[in-house]
Amino acid sequence: xxDKKNVLSIKDLTHTYSDGQREVKVLKKVNVEFEAGKLYAIxxxxxxxxTTLISLLSALDEIQSGDVLYNGKSIKKIGGQKFRQHYVxxxxxxxNLIKYMTARENVEVGLDFSGHTDNEKQRAYELxxxxxxxxxxxxxxxxxxxGGQQQRVAIARSMAGDVPIxxxxxxxxxxxxxxxxxxxxxxxxxxxxxxxVIVVTHSQKVAAHAHAxxxxxxxxxxxxx
Amino acid sequence: MFKxxxxxxxxxxxxxxxxxxxxxxxxxxxxxxxxxxxAIKGAVAESMTYAKSTLGGTVYLxxxxxxxxxxxxxxxxxxxxxxxxxxxxxxxxxxxxMVTSIADSEYVKDxxxxxxxxxxxxxFTPIESENSGPGGGxxxxxxxNSETETQLESDITISGINAYxxxxxxxxxxxxxxxxxxxxxxxxxQVIVSYDLATxxxxxxxxxxxxxxxxxxxxxxVTVIGIYDLTEEQSFGSPENTIYMNTTTAAKFLSTExxxxxxxxxxxxxxxxxxxxxxxxxxxxxxxxxxxxESDSLSLSIDTSAYxxxxxxxxxxxxxxxxxxxxxxxxSVAIITxxxxxxxxxxxxxxxxxxxxxxxxxxxxxxxxxxxxxxxTVAFVISIGTGTLVxxxxxxxxxxxxxxxxxxxxxxxxxRPGAMGGGRQGGGIGQPFAMGGGSTNQTNVEAIDSIDVxxxxxxxxxxxxxxxxxxxxxxxxxxxxxxxxxxxTILTGKE
Numbered sequence: 121x122x123d124k125k126n127v128l129s130i131k132d133l134t135h136t137y138s139d140g141q142r143e144v145k146v147l148k149k150v151n152v153e154f155e156a157g158k159l160y161a162i163x164x165x166x167x168x169x170x171t172t173l174i175s176l177l178s179a180l181d182e183i184q185s186g187d188v189l190y191n192g193k194s195i196k197k198i199g200g201q202k203f204r205q206h207y208v209x210x211x212x213x214x215x216n217l218i219k220y221m222t223a224r225e226n227v228e229v230g231l232d233f234s235g236h237t238d239n240e241k242q243r244a245y246e247l248x249x250x251x252x253x254x255x256x257x258x259x260x261x262x263x264x265x266x267g268g269q270q271q272r273v274a275i276a277r278s279m280a281g282d283v284p285i286x287x288x289x290x291x292x293x294x295x296x297x298x299x300x301x302x303x304x305x306x307x308x309x310x311x312x313x314x315x316x317v318i319v320v321t322h323s324q325k326v327a328a329h330a331h332a333x334x335x336x337x338x339x340x341x342x343x344x345x
Numbered sequence: 346m347f348k349x350x351x352x353x354x355x356x357x358x359x360x361x362x363x364x365x366x367x368x369x370x371x372x373x374x375x376x377x378x379x380x381x382x383x384a385i386k387g388a389v390a391e392s393m394t395y396a397k398s399t400l401g402g403t404v405y406l407x408x409x410x411x412x413x414x415x416x417x418x419x420x421x422x423x424x425x426x427x428x429x430x431x432x433x434x435x436x437x438x439x440x441x442x443m444v445t446s447i448a449d450s451e452y453v454k455d456x457x458x459x460x461x462x463x464x465x466x467x468x469f470t471p472i473e474s475e476n477s478g479p480g481g482g483x484x485x486x487x488x489x490n491s492e493t494e495t496q497l498e499s500d501i502t503i504s505g506i507n508a509y510x511x512x513x514x515x516x517x518x519x520x521x522x523x524x525x526x527x528x529x530x531x532x533x534x535q536v537i538v539s540y541d542l543a544t545x546x547x548x549x550x551x552x553x554x555x556x557x558x559x560x561x562x563x564x565x566x567v568t569v570i571g572i573y574d575l576t577e578e579q580s581f582g583s584p585e586n587t588i589y590m591n592t593t594t595a596a597k598f599l600s601t602e603x604x605x606x607x608x609x610x611x612x613x614x615x616x617x618x619x620x621x622x623x624x625x626x627x628x629x630x631x632x633x634x635x636x637x638x639e640s641d642s643l644s645l646s647i648d649t650s651a652y653x654x655x656x657x658x659x660x661x662x663x664x665x666x667x668x669x670x671x672x673x674x675x676x677s678v679a680i681i682t683x684x685x686x687x688x689x690x691x692x693x694x695x696x697x698x699x700x701x702x703x704x705x706x707x708x709x710x711x712x713x714x715x716x717x718x719x720x721x722t723v724a725f726v727i728s729i730g731t732g733t734l735v736x737x738x739x740x741x742x743x744x745x746x747x748x749x750x751x752x753x754x755x756x757x758x759x760x761r762p763g764a765m766g767g768g769r770q771g772g773g774i775g776q777p778f779a780m781g782g783g784s785t786n787q788t789n790v791e792a793i794d795s796i797d798v799x800x801x802x803x804x805x806x807x808x809x810x811x812x813x814x815x816x817x818x819x820x821x822x823x824x825x826x827x828x829x830x831x832x833x834t835i836l837t838g839k840e
Binding site: 175178180181182200201202204205206209210212216217218219220221225228229230232233234237261277281 | 349353356357360361694695697698699700701702703704705706831832833834836
């Protein structure tokens with residue numbers, strides 16, 4: 121499914137939050153394209169609209185205005201659930217692993233939902249090995265792993281579906297510098313493998329370190345740096 | 346994908362056993378009580394069916410006393426009496442032909458009626474008692490329909506009934522045959538006499554005695570085929586001088602006018618039905634045959650006292666089991682909904698993660714359902730082993746309690762223990778036949794004091810159906826309250 125020609129396009133994306141009394145426009149007609157095989161960084165301060173943008177482009181939230189297209193096809197037509205199942209995977213800052221499962225079992229959940237159910241136990245071990253998780257760690261409950269290890273497990277899970285788009289929301293926010301470096305290397309490798317990798321971060325340093333194409337988000341508007 | 350969902354459910358159960366054990370215990374308790382309730386209800390229904398088949402229903406054909414009183418009162422108020430005249434109730438006659446016609450019905454299992462007359466002993470000596478008249482005899486008036494009241498000497502009470510078994514004393518165990526045999530409809534001119542009368546006259550089974558019709562003085566020879574004894578002393582009449590026989594024989598001691606060419610007046614008419622539930626249909630059919638019955642101040646009334654007396658305690662137990670059943674179901678839905686709500690809230694993050702990975706809302710809800718169903722199935726299966734035990738313990742406790750309450754109520758009502766066995770008093774006003782151990786409407790049945798509680802396969806099917814129904818009901822609201830949101834909303838905890 122990963123192909124250099126794959127393009128994720130955002131067209132006039134506008135999003136407003138309301139707390140009942142006032143409305144806050146967090147995205148203002150955002151237009152941008154992400155190509156396969158490249159690593160993108162969206163940087164910006166807290167509240168600039170970064171998380172809202174990736175929530176919409178990964179179908180975690182409903183689009184109010186504008187559109188997100190994958191190879192020209194609207195994700196509204198593809199369907200949110202199907203898009204999340206076959207096109208995009210998200211790595212969260214808080215890892216969002218299922219705590220009562222082992223690292224391997226968490227990865228198997230990703231394999232299961234994407235339909236890769238053949239020999240999934242072995243495949244899960246391989247994916248975890250790719251991100252630097254040993255066999256012993258793979259069979260540990262995730263709550264017994266360190267933050268860096270948990271984030272690697274989350275990345276392995278996002279790789280499980282072999283989806284063309286990987287989105288990471290502050291993936292190194294809770295990690296030390298050494299671990300951060302290793303995680304960024306994994307994302308670089310995923311991009312080199314032909315995936316669209318979008319990393320959201322508030323840190324310019326992370327963006328620079330990843331040699332990513334940087335987009336700056338400010339007050340709901342996205343500019344290419 | 347389903348296999349993996351089962352795997353996830355299983356992991357959730359075994360890795361978080363506390364929650365599963367809590368829900369399992371509640372479902373186990375619910376299952377036991379549901380199974381116990383349904384098993385008790387089934388056993389009660391069976392016992393009630395048995396009681397119906399044993400007792401049938403009883404319908405009495407008798408004078409409508411309320412109507413007769415009204416007539417008497419209206420006569421009294423209308424100045425219908427001359428000074429010094431005593432008011433009297435004119436009891437309507439029940440001709441034998443009417444009884445046999447009504448009894449000719451598909452609803453009737455059996456029927457009984459009685460006939461009373463007086464006779465004079467001939468060749469043997471009646472027992473003299475305080476209740477007897479001067480000289481050991483009784484004075485009676487002439488034929489009931491006669492205008493002229495001629496005093497006739499009699500010393501023997503003739504009690505005719507169409508079967509020995511219908512004598513009330515036999516039915517309530519206060520009278521039994523000590524020697525010989527009993528009579529029936531076919532044993533004409535054969536009688537049973539009291540032990541006292543037989544002893545004082547050295548009468549034995551097989552002896553012949555002579556009884557004289559007090560109207561035409563014709564003596565009729567009858568054979569003693571049995572000797573009865575009364576187990577309870579009777580304070581009225583002269584029971585030891587009562588001779589029982591079938592109605593054909595008893596009719597020989599009526600006056601010619603009362604005999605009425607064989608269509609004589611009978612009393613204490615009772616129809617035993619095949620099924621108490623057919624009583625209304627039977628009464629309607631009888632009234633259709635005799636449309637003037639009501640205007641003649643006759644009524645057909647249902648007596649379900651024996652049935653009610655027999656099934657009263659178990660019926661209460663059955664009602665109690667039904668109440669328990671619904672309380673348990675409603676309480677289980679409420680408690681499990683609460684636990685599942687807490688559980689789902691606790692796991693909303695996991696649900697958000699699954700949704701973000703591409704799981705459908707149905708898939709997520711089904712996983713929670715499967716978890717509960719697995720726990721529930723274990724609880725239900727264990728309850729199959731324990732439910733019957735709980736049902737037996739519960740039914741025994743409830744039944745003993747109900748019986749004790751009934752007995753207490755009976756004592757409170759009648760001031761003596763065991764009064765609940767009395768049933769309906771028969772006879773009616775001024776009906777001498779009901780006295781002295783004659784046939785009455787009184788019944789004596791024991792209340793059912795035990796039920797055989799066993800859970801049937803249909804109870805188990807019902808248990809599983811209700812159990813899974815409760816789980817689904819308890820799951821619907823809390824699960825939908827989460828999965829209706831977008832994954833981002835759930836993951837950020839803003840739902």
